Amino acid sequence: MSDGEPALEIEHLSTLRGRVQVLWDVSLRVERGETVAIVGPNGAGKTTLVGSITGLIPPKAGRVRIGGADVTGLSPERLATRGVALVPERRGIFAPLTVRENLQMGAYARRAPRAVLAADLEGVFELFPALRRYRDTIAGSLSGGEQQMVAIGRALMAKPDLLLLDEPSLGLAPKVRAENFGALARLAERGVTIVLVEQNLRLAARICSRAYLMQRGRIVGTETADELARSARSVYLAARP
């Protein structure tokens, strides 16, 4: 990334799923080091937007820029080499593999020396102490919260400049959810740019400085963290058919 350019810039993005247009003229901008939420009800197009940023669902029109460079339509693998890491909806870990193997897969594209990878693995265990004990355990046997830690840890092993998370709180108990968001807050303090897709607005407000509101495939507004914590419920009510 070059200095001064936003971490992520999206301009007039439109995306189809099959023959149905899901995203309509979506534009947004995230500066380096910012932690920004994308919130909205089920079906608003949040996962489609994340897919269009990470190359999983190439857009029909519009541009995606990372650090000023046009990356529209690049594959997820190419995006990874440009410092973009995704923690997908429903975690997407490799259930039959161990925790350590899952984490190591996150570093696959980096071709870093063994000693560096070992140090990075240690960094993940420091962030999520619960995982250290389970390093040789099959990931699929862990609790939902621990699997979420593995998914975040795997993304971090790619040493991302930009971390995208798609509903990391989904289905988790409050205690482990709070633990995971504490870890995200520490990452934000270290300067990792975070784009967080979330339906839990209070949680989003805890780590994000502002939010884009999505409804029916469009950005319909922005809010500060304070506004998000207080008022964004209206977005959900308004979205009901």
Ligand SMILES: Nc1ncnc2c1ncn2[C@@H]1O[C@H](COP(=O)(O)OP(=O)(O)O)[C@@H](O)[C@H]1O
């Ligand atoms: N694989 C798919 N094929 C066709 N349509 C899809 C697919 N996945 C999602 N959609 C549709 O796209 C819209 C947005 O979905 P999605 O991006 O998953 O929203 P969100 O993540 O905000 O819940 C919904 O209307 C959904 O039905």
Ligand SMILES: [Mg+2]
């Ligand atoms: Mg979704």
